[in-house]
Amino acid sequence: MKGLLRPTIVQRVFLALVVAFVGVWVALVAYFYIEFRQALAVDQGLKRVGRALTAALAEVDDDAQARLLIRAAATEYKTLRLSGNPAGSLLLELRLRDGGPLFASPGLGAQALSGLPLQVVDQELNGKTYWVYRSDAGRWSLQLAEPKITGLWILEYNARRMLPHLMLAFPIVLLPIWFAVKLGLRPLQRLADRIAERGATDLSPIGLDPRYAEIKPLVSALERLLQQLRERMARERAFVHDAAHELRTPMAVIAAQAHALAGAGNREDRERAQAQLEQAIARASHLTQQLLELASLDEARAPTPKRVDAAQLVRQLLAQSAPLAMKRRIELSFEAPDSLMAPIEVAAFQSILQNLLDNAIRYAHEGARVAVSLGVDAAGQLRLSVEDDGPGIPEAERERVFERFHRGAGHETPGSGLGLAIVRQAVLRSGGRVALADGLGRRGAGFHVWLPAPAA
Structure with a gap:
């Protein structure tokens, strides 16, 4: 469980893909919804069907032929309707402009359509709202009705329709990216292995020339850091060596004058040894103070x-x-x-x-x-x-x-x-x-x- 919760680049890539696919899904649903609203505003599909059937009726003179044409159209459009339509199929009604009905879809029952010429209006049929369109052609008056489709239904329908396709495409996209990330991280693993194999005092160059441009800055930065550490260590060793050399002289003078002071036979020798001893102590103290001051200034x-x-x-x-x-x-x-x-x-x-x-x-x-x-x-x-x-x-x-x-x-x-x-x-x-x-x-x-x- 801890391994799954540990953050990894693969997890981040997976989550990024999930977010990207969700974003594409939402964007497509929104696009089709906007396209649907624009179609309603510009040229509704019900109008296009009405104009096509009206044009076909204009070439027919016989009532029986007109009835047969509309019946065939009703059967054809019924099979072409969107599956999952919220209210039902397309309803058609053909009347003589100066007489009674010639054809009515069985779904109408005893009800009649009452549309306005070349306009889409709402009408309640069997407790449901329909869009109704009316078009007159010669002796006939044709009315069409289809269930009113709401924006919410369009959103739900398109979301359900596109989701399986996106889920199918997700692993196809994920696998190549996962392999690319896996292969791309191999140079980092090799770099980590080389650093892990080093001793605590090994500051030699890494000696790795990565192929990928993204990893070159990291290797270059590590090489510069190791170079700076090597130079710093060299300065520190030289500093310690020089400090020991500089302190050796006043320490030797202090030891010599201390012995001279202890073995002095007269006052003049004691005063001379004491003066030289104090001078050596002052020099050692001054040098020590400067070394401490320099060390404090070396702090980063x-x-x-x-x-x-x-x-x-x-x-x-x-x-x-x-x-x-x-x-x-x-x-x-x-x-x-x-x-x-x-x-x-x-x-x-x-x-x-x-x-x-x-x-x-x-x-x-x-x-x-x-x-x-x-x-x-x-x-x-x-x-x-x-x-x-x-x-x-x-x-x-x-x-x-x-x-x-x-x-x-x-x-x-x-x-x-x-x-x-x-x-x-x-x-x-x-x-x-x-x-x-x-x-x-x-x-x-x-x-x-x-x-x-x-x-x-």
């Missing part, structure tokens, strides 16, 4: 942006960096509107600005300038720029500065090589872009960030 789902005053937020972050800048005699400047409300992801925005400021202040020479600007460009995007007039970054290295653990040559300042990688990841997660150019006075480095956060 970003939090909902908040509408904040971006200019005020930048001022707060600049105030936090001011002591380090003053210590290195670096001039900090900020250019922005007094207030700039914008929907941004605060944590990502803070990571971007903090890392850019940290890089600019740490790698610029003493007495350098660092200029920060914030505004809205012509496209309505939030633009953040951090520029300095320090040593800058060579053209050959500008493509790699955003890679994880990449540190340019010629720097004496220690670092982890993660700051700009964090900037790029935060910008990408916010849906923006970052670019590196020349800094102040075409010297140093200038980092420009565009975020899709239209300001008010």
Whole structure:
């Protein structure tokens, strides 16, 4: 029972065919009903029969021949009547225009038809309603009567008449479609089998080239997904390897200085070992914090942006960096509107600005300038720029500065090589872009960030 209730494509095809056949059935019934109503309005069948018999009578002069003609017509039309007629057969009555009756159908009994010339009127006969039509030809007056057919009877009759034909056609149509669906789903089954046979860590290409155009997008999407997973796994392995390598140095320094501190024989040695120990701990702590920050930015789902005053937020972050800048005699400047409300992801925005400021202040020479600007460009995007007039970054290295653990040559300042990688990841997660150019006075480095956060 559960198997029958389980939704399948075959069931959906079967139900769709049932609905289609029911729709065709209803449409045909409605079509024949409308056709019947139009026939009544334009040229009723009773009129056509009356005109045909009247034309035949016009060529007869003898009463006996006229009677014989109408009797033969009555017998013929009786056999041609629709089976299941609600009231009975066609009734005919032939009279002399100036005399008595010549012929009357047995169904009339003692009653007589009373129609109007060339018109169809209703008349009650034996408790039933008939349509009556009268036509005069020469010496004779011919009247015809047939049971009045209602629209409801036409609907019921046509529905019963067409239903067996549709039921006969249903399996003939269903079987080819069922086979087509069954054969069409085989590539999907093969695809499922190939995926089911894989191990948990097997991200190799599927290697399936389906014939059907409808399945090619699915296979292509799976191949792209596996490619992305392979690249992601490769990045993660490289990240773990580089993180372990970077953490190994400060951990080794901490261990060495801890031993040196424990075995120091005088105060000067203890102070030197303690200073180097604290420096190694700070470096390890900074690296760990950056690794955690990068891992949080790697999450696929970003939090909902908040509408904040971006200019005020930048001022707060600049105030936090001011002591380090003053210590290195670096001039900090900020250019922005007094207030700039914008929907941004605060944590990502803070990571971007903090890392850019940290890089600019740490790698610029003493007495350098660092200029920060914030505004809205012509496209309505939030633009953040951090520029300095320090040593800058060579053209050959500008493509790699955003890679994880990449540190340019010629720097004496220690670092982890993660700051700009964090900037790029935060910008990408916010849906923006970052670019590196020349800094102040075409010297140093200038980092420009565009975020899709239209300001008010």
